Amino acid sequence: MTGTTSRLVLPRYLREEDGHRTPVASDGYRSTALRAPLRTPVDLPHRLTEVTGPVLGEDRVTPGDADLTLRAGGEAQGQRIIVFGRVLDSGGRPVPGALLEIWQANAAGRYRHVVDNWPAPLDPHFDGLGRVVTDSLGRYEFTTIKPGAYPWGNHHNAWRPAHIHFSLFGQAFTQRLVTQMYFPDDPLFGQDPIFNAIPPAARHRAVAGFDLGRTQPDWALAFEWDIVLRGTDQTPFETDDDGDVA
Amino acid sequence: MGFEHDSPLVRDADETNERRPGTPRRGTGFLDEPPTLRTTPSATVGPYLAIGLTWPDGADAVAPGTAGEVWLRGTVRDGNGDVVPDAVVETWQADPDGRFAHPGDPRGSASTPGFRGFGRSATPGGEFAVRTLKPGPVPDGEGGLQAPHVDVSVFARGLLDRVVTRIYFADEAEANAADPVLSALPEDRRRTLVARRTEDGYRLDINLQGDAETVFFAV
Ligand SMILES: [Fe+2]
Numbered sequence: 366m367t368g369t370t371s372r373l374v375l376p377r378y379l380r381e382e383d384g385h386r387t388p389v390a391s392d393g394y395r396s397t398a399l400r401a402p403l404r405t406p407v408d409l410p411h412r413l414t415e416v417t418g419p420v421l422g423e424d425r426v427t428p429g430d431a432d433l434t435l436r437a438g439g440e441a442q443g444q445r446i447i448v449f450g451r452v453l454d455s456g457g458r459p460v461p462g463a464l465l466e467i468w469q470a471n472a473a474g475r476y477r478h479v480v481d482n483w484p485a486p487l488d489p490h491f492d493g494l495g496r497v498v499t500d501s502l503g504r505y506e507f508t509t510i511k512p513g514a515y516p517w518g519n520h521h522n523a524w525r526p527a528h529i530h531f532s533l534f535g536q537a538f539t540q541r542l543v544t545q546m547y548f549p550d551d552p553l554f555g556q557d558p559i560f561n562a563i564p565p566a567a568r569h570r571a572v573a574g575f576d577l578g579r580t581q582p583d584w585a586l587a588f589e590w591d592i593v594l595r596g597t598d599q600t601p602f603e604t605d606d607d608g609d610v611a
Numbered sequence: 612m613g614f615e616h617d618s619p620l621v622r623d624a625d626e627t628n629e630r631r632p633g634t635p636r637r638g639t640g641f642l643d644e645p646p647t648l649r650t651t652p653s654a655t656v657g658p659y660l661a662i663g664l665t666w667p668d669g670a671d672a673v674a675p676g677t678a679g680e681v682w683l684r685g686t687v688r689d690g691n692g693d694v695v696p697d698a699v700v701e702t703w704q705a706d707p708d709g710r711f712a713h714p715g716d717p718r719g720s721a722s723t724p725g726f727r728g729f730g731r732s733a734t735p736g737g738e739f740a741v742r743t744l745k746p747g748p749v750p751d752g753e754g755g756l757q758a759p760h761v762d763v764s765v766f767a768r769g770l771l772d773r774v775v776t777r778i779y780f781a782d783e784a785e786a787n788a789a790d791p792v793l794s795a796l797p798e799d800r801r802r803t804l805v806a807r808r809t810e811d812g813y814r815l816d817i818n819l820q821g822d823a824e825t826v827f828f829a830v
Contacts, residue, residue, distance in 0.1 A: 375752055380829070387652045387771045394655075396769030399690035400819050402827050409775070409792065409828035412752050414762045417713035418703060419729035425666075457647045468663030476659040480697075493662050530656065530663055536715075538703050538762055539830050543773065545654040562771050563652045570651050593648045 375416045376597035378539040379455055385567045393558030395519050411539060418538040421464040422498050430496040433469075433509040441491035443472025443510030445585040448546070448573065451503045452533065454596030459503025460540075465592075466532040467495040467507065474513030474527075483516060508585065514553055526553035526560060533592060540594040547572045548588065653772040656699065660766065661733060664699050670732050672702060672743035674725030679707065679744050681812030683730070683778065686737045687765065690820030694737025698767035700817070702730040702741050702778070704760070709747035745780065745813075751791055758786035758793060765817060775828045778815050781807045800826050 390401030409415065434441045452460040470476050470493060473485040477492050493512075497505045512527050528545040535541065547560065549572055554560050563571055570593070579587035656664070673680055683702065687695040705711050705728065710721040712728040721728060723744065730741030748756040761778040779787055787793050793801050803825045806815035817825050 378830075381650045385649050385652070387654060389770055389772045389774060391771060394769070394771065397771065398769075399693075400695065400767060400769035401771070402774055402824055403690075403820050404824055404827070406774075406827045406829040407796065409777075409830050411830065412757065413711060413716065413749050414703065414705065414757075414760065415830055417711040417715050419727065420713055421729070453648060455648045455650050466663045468659065470659075476662060478659045478662055480658055530654075530660070532656075532663060538764075541701075541764060541773065542651060542653060543656050543766055544651055545657075559654060559771070563654075567649065567652045570649060571654070591651075593650045595650055596648075 375411060375413065377411050378416070378537060378595045378597055381455075381595065384564050387563050387567070391558060391562035393519075394562055415539045416537050418536060418540065419534055420536075421534055422462045425464050426496045426498055430494075431507045433467075433491065433493065433495045433507065436490045436492050439490040441471065441510050442488050443491075443513075445508065446511050447506060447508050447579060447581065447585050447587040448529065448590060449504070449506035449579065449587065450573075450590040450592060452499045452505060452535075452592045452594065453503055454535070454540070454594050456596035458596065459499070459501075460535055460594060461499055461501045461503055463499045463503070463536070464534055465497050465499070465505055467497075467509075467529055469493045469509065469529040470512040470515055470527075472510050472513050474515035476515075481515075485513070485515070511548070511586075514551075519558060523556065523558075524553050526551040526557050531592065533594065535594040542592070542594055544592075545571065546590050549573065549575055655768060655771050656766040658697055658768045660697070660699055660768075664731065664766075665733070666731060670730055670741050672704065672727050672730035672741055673723070675742065677723075677725050677744065680742055681745055682809075683739075683741045683743055683761065683806065683813050683815075684809070685739055685806075685815045685817055687734050687739065687767075687817045688737065688819065688821070689769075692821065694734075695767055695819065696734055696737050698734040698739075698765055700732050700734060700739035700741070701764040701766070702743065703762045703764075704728050704743065705746040705749050707744050707747045709749045709756075709759075748786055755789070755791070756786070758783050758790035760790070760792075763817070765819075770819075774819070775830050776817065776825050777804050777828065778813070779805045780813060781805050796826060 390397040471488045471491045475485040499505045514524050533542045573588040573590035576587045576589045687698050706721040706723040706726045712721040732739035746759045751757045763776045764773040766773050806813035
């Protein structure tokens with residue numbers, strides 16, 4: 366190679382240690398048995414396809430999407446809450462302009478979905494869908510109602526702890542994350558195989574914190590949840606010693 | 612071959628300023644410190660993903676009616692060979708020029724009109740379908756080219772994290788043979804990644820388990 370030959374030097378997104386990330390399969394979660402691949406995945410070096418990703422932002426969001434309590438001309442039943450936090454990468458850098466898609470059950474624990482028909486009421490003023498985009502500091506916030514717990518068929522008397530589903534893109538294919546946010550001190554944690562599939566050292570990172578300071582008096586409780594996506598092994602926006610933008 | 616310098620993802624490297632893994636150098640912009648935060652653990656999308664992940668134009672990685680549009684289709688199956696009717700399949704790819712619709716592409720963002728490069732499809736009856744353009748070859752970062760390919764994520768109830776695979780194209784035999792990812796796989800496993808031509812595009816089934824288990828990647 367000659368001294369000035371250009372070549373691509375792309376960021377590599379760091380991979381979380383096994384003891385801190387959720388495995389694809391878990392014995393206690395029965396549906397994984399026939400669905401989670403059995404072979405060891407093949408390492409895929411990060412090239413252009415992996416370090417780029419869909420640019421999705423405000424064009425995916427409409428004004429009402431950040432307030433799930435107002436639907437079909439009325440107010441949803443339940444405990445009104447504000448969920449807020451920051452989206453960061455593992456280097457601690459904010460992820461601005463990132464789309465978050467959320468979905469959840471209503472206050473009674475029922476989803477507005479054709480396959481959810483357990484005997485809990487639907488709420489005509491709640492559809493359970495929200496979308497927000499992080500601001501320039503990586504912050505997000507939405508208003509919703511606290512979802513109820515719900516039963517499912519995984520094992521006898523199985524109940525999902527209250528949770529909100531989150532989907533994030535970040536800025537690269539490699540950063541894509543779909544996860545669930547839980548509420549503090551849920552008594553159902555102990556029997557939930559989905560929560561317990563998270564390695565013990567990482568479980569607390571799936572649980573929001575109650576924040577009295579952000580509670581709105583006479584209006585809504587507040588829960589804070591920061592989301593950390595994979596970061597890179599280099600700072601892509603730093604300049605070289607000679608001042609060139611790298 | 613040179614690349615433009617306005618990409619936030621790319622820098623030039625030469626012999627005296629080349630990164631070796633684990634040896635960050637002053638002035639190169641590499642972090643000297645390990646990551647400071649642990650990542651948020653993933654969770655399954657569960658059975659009700661359609662509430663949150665449905666877009667009217669989800670399947671359109673390219674705008675309908677674009678010249679050269681093709682449909683990427685396939686069936687997702689579980690370890691019993693049964694179809695997986697409640698998954699979501701997402702695709703990410705370059706345009707026919709091999710460029711990505713992303714500001715980090717070092718040659719400039721894709722300029723094909725109506726090209727998003729990202730598709731998202733539910734799997735009613737087990738089948739996904741994404742409207743797109745066949746991608747061009749993409750630089751491999753080391754002076755060579757990767758064969759045209761699509762990165763794929765599969766999410767479903769029963770998967771606690773997404774699984775990632777790639778779609779290659781059977782009518783690119785020469786490029787496929789030279790592709791660094793495909794050619795590193797055992798020959799009998801490569802075919803799980805190669806889509807065949809159909810009337811309206813290409814088809815590749817995704818087998819989550821079984822003898823023909825698709826090659827999945829750790830990214
Ligand atoms: Fe759920």
